[in-house]
Amino acid sequence: MNQHALPTIETIRDAAARIASHAVVTPVLRSDALDALAGAQLHFKCENFQRGGAFKFRGACNAVWSLDDADARLGVVTHSSGNHGSALALAAATRGIAAHVVVPEGAVQAKLDLIARAGAVLHRCAPNQAAREAMAEHVQRDTGAVLVHPYADARVMAGQGTIALELLAQVPTLDALVTPVGGGGLAAGVAIAAHALRPGLPLFAAEPAGADDAARSLAAGHRIESVAPDTVCDGLRALVGEPNLHALREHAVEVITVTDAETIAAMRLIWGELKIIAEVSCATVLAAVLKAPERFAGRHVGLVLTGGNVDLDALPWGTTPHP
Amino acid sequence: MNQHALPTIETIRDAAARIASHAVVTPVLRSDALDALAGAQLHFKCENFQRGGAFKFRGACNAVWSLDDADARLGVVTHSSGNHGSALALAAATRGIAAHVVVPEGAVQAKLDLIARAGAVLHRCAPNQAAREAMAEHVQRDTGAVLVHPYADARVMAGQGTIALELLAQVPTLDALVTPVGGGGLAAGVAIAAHALRPGLPLFAAEPAGADDAARSLAAGHRIESVAPDTVCDGLRALVGEPNLHALREHAVEVITVTDAETIAAMRLIWGELKIIAEVSCATVLAAVLKAPERFAGRHVGLVLTGGNVDLDALPWGTTPHP
Numbered sequence: 244m245n246q247h248a249l250p251t252i253e254t255i256r257d258a259a260a261r262i263a264s265h266a267v268v269t270p271v272l273r274s275d276a277l278d279a280l281a282g283a284q285l286h287f288k289c290e291n292f293q294r295g296g297a298f299k300f301r302g303a304c305n306a307v308w309s310l311d312d313a314d315a316r317l318g319v320v321t322h323s324s325g326n327h328g329s330a331l332a333l334a335a336a337t338r339g340i341a342a343h344v345v346v347p348e349g350a351v352q353a354k355l356d357l358i359a360r361a362g363a364v365l366h367r368c369a370p371n372q373a374a375r376e377a378m379a380e381h382v383q384r385d386t387g388a389v390l391v392h393p394y395a396d397a398r399v400m401a402g403q404g405t406i407a408l409e410l411l412a413q414v415p416t417l418d419a420l421v422t423p424v425g426g427g428g429l430a431a432g433v434a435i436a437a438h439a440l441r442p443g444l445p446l447f448a449a450e451p452a453g454a455d456d457a458a459r460s461l462a463a464g465h466r467i468e469s470v471a472p473d474t475v476c477d478g479l480r481a482l483v484g485e486p487n488l489h490a491l492r493e494h495a496v497e498v499i500t501v502t503d504a505e506t507i508a509a510m511r512l513i514w515g516e517l518k519i520i521a522e523v524s525c526a527t528v529l530a531a532v533l534k535a536p537e538r539f540a541g542r543h544v545g546l547v548l549t550g551g552n553v554d555l556d557a558l559p560w561g562t563t564p565h566p
Numbered sequence: 567m568n569q570h571a572l573p574t575i576e577t578i579r580d581a582a583a584r585i586a587s588h589a590v591v592t593p594v595l596r597s598d599a600l601d602a603l604a605g606a607q608l609h610f611k612c613e614n615f616q617r618g619g620a621f622k623f624r625g626a627c628n629a630v631w632s633l634d635d636a637d638a639r640l641g642v643v644t645h646s647s648g649n650h651g652s653a654l655a656l657a658a659a660t661r662g663i664a665a666h667v668v669v670p671e672g673a674v675q676a677k678l679d680l681i682a683r684a685g686a687v688l689h690r691c692a693p694n695q696a697a698r699e700a701m702a703e704h705v706q707r708d709t710g711a712v713l714v715h716p717y718a719d720a721r722v723m724a725g726q727g728t729i730a731l732e733l734l735a736q737v738p739t740l741d742a743l744v745t746p747v748g749g750g751g752l753a754a755g756v757a758i759a760a761h762a763l764r765p766g767l768p769l770f771a772a773e774p775a776g777a778d779d780a781a782r783s784l785a786a787g788h789r790i791e792s793v794a795p796d797t798v799c800d801g802l803r804a805l806v807g808e809p810n811l812h813a814l815r816e817h818a819v820e821v822i823t824v825t826d827a828e829t830i831a832a833m834r835l836i837w838g839e840l841k842i843i844a845e846v847s848c849a850t851v852l853a854a855v856l857k858a859p860e861r862f863a864g865r866h867v868g869l870v871l872t873g874g875n876v877d878l879d880a881l882p883w884g885t886t887p888h889p
Binding site: 270272291292296353511514515518519520521551553555556557558559560561562563564 | 593595614615619676834837838841842843844874876878879880881882883884885886887
């Protein structure tokens with residue numbers, strides 16, 4: 244498979260079979276209070292309960308188990324601000340191979356702890372795309388490890404797409420679907436899978452206003468690389484990948500941009516009403532639904548909550564200790 | 567039924583049938599990391615996902631639907647620092663009757679909001695047992711409403727006991743069970759149900775060291791009323807009820823006391839590993855398992871997480887806002 248191509252419904256189904264014995268079939272939660280607020284029936288796909296605490300395990304696991312034995316023996320390498328890194332480390336552990344993870348300075352400590360706990364070798368670099376890629380190439384040359392890109396990789400997108408297979412089976416009445424968009428691995432994989440099963444299903448992607456390169460790129464008709472991310476959503480700072488953007492365009496995914504304040508308010512609603520720990524990045528999906536109610540009124544909406552790896556000492560709203 | 571008597575397995579089964587169309591069958595969650603920490607297989611019964619965000623809905627719902635029509639028409643009244651109050655308000659709403667809730671000054675704001683949202687009439691009083699009971703009696707006289715005591719009530723205990731029926735069906739291999747103990751409605755109901763199904767099952771109750779009247783009462787052989795509660799666990803400050811204490815003794819429930827620091831550390835573990843919002847009070851159960859590992863080594867342990875109504879602006883550890 245050409246890693247820069249897009250997955251198909253067949254490769255997504257293959258991925259589902261490949262990861263079945265390793266990944267969790269995550270539950271779908273509901274809340275009367277949030278339904279009332281949105282004027283729609285909301286179905287939250289809880290990937291915070293996924294192995295490693297985020298959906299990223301699906302794509303990483305599919306990539307690791309797609310390798311032939313000779314390649315696998317040399318291990319895998321990636322660059323990631325956190326969740327993909329720990330996911331790849333966990334996935335490599337399921338196959339007993341080495342994982343190298345290049346992490347930018349400034350990544351969330353809870354996520355670095357997870358990577359280290361999963362047994363990966365950490366390689367630090369400066370917090371920009373060029374430094375990440377250069378360090379990953381260096382490790383590749385040194386070790387022979389196979390690069391598993393966080394999102395611009397057909398194996399990874401296929402793994403993320405398995406979420407749509409699961410969610411549509413869990414909630415057959417779904418008539419709209421929202422994911423966050425950062426690099427676009429999830430948004431692309433879900434779009435391809437969802438439209439294979441349900442052609443014409445309205446698809447949305449929630450993007451922070453401070454990292455709105457996907458929205459701008461779709462509007463401009465080509466990939467905009469000049470956006471300097473400035474958002475509290477640490478999982479959504481990556482620029483959308485070229486193949487990912489292509490999939491979003493092809494599947495008419497509508498991007499809804501939300502401010503950090505809207506996202507933080509949505510995160511509090513998720514914590515308070517669903518009683519679950521969800522990362523700030525994935526609260527963008529609820530923020531988007533509440534911001535554009537006319538798109539969702541009366542619909543059965545699937546919202547992918549992507550992860551729950553939160554630094555409990557640094558919540559976005561701050562708190563005072565109990566008396 | 568004499569409200570000061572104890573429920574039986576029959577009245578607990580009746581309660582399960584009575585509340586079935588109103589209450590949630592809550593999920594059981596697991597964590598490899600927490601299992602490793604405890605040296606046991608931990609099964610968390612997640613009552614934070616119960617209607618109203620706490621197990622209290624079960625007992626309140628059973629009490630409300632146990633009333634005959636003439637009594638029900640006059641409404642119900644209770645005194646509660648929070649979760650039982652909102653549970654009774656929600657339960658009353660399912661039958662379309664009035665609920666009056668006496669709340670002590672200083673109760674958690676998130677819980678008061680829930681009570682008000684459910685449509686109950688709030689009556690404030692001083693934060694002590696005598697003031698709570700006096701105000702509840704006053705409302706009873708004024709309105710004719712039926713008192714539904716938070717824990718020393720056989721209907722309420724029967725409702726709480728349904729948790730054990732569910733959990734033993736969900737995890738048939740269970741060989742130990744831990745609940746928190748405050749007033750003892752949950753601990754008593756669960757003990758009676760669990761021992762009817764599994765005689766001899768080791769039962770434990772986790773109690774804050776700063777409100778250890780159940781531990782002291784069991785040790786002394788009579789109810790100690792002189793404990794002035796001093797604990798962060800707002801849901802466990804009540805003195806254990808007389809019938810509740812009787813059930814704990816009869817079923818050889820072993821009380822494990824834990825400090826607030828141990829409980830707060832356990833709460834962080836639950837949030838971080840299970841990715842759910844659990845109240846500080848219910849983290850006592852994990853604190854107890856980690857404090858007395860010799861009691862649980864290698865066992866399949868059921869832990870009842872009682873609720874998730876947390877004031878997100880006042881976490882017990884405090885946090886600094888994200889940069």
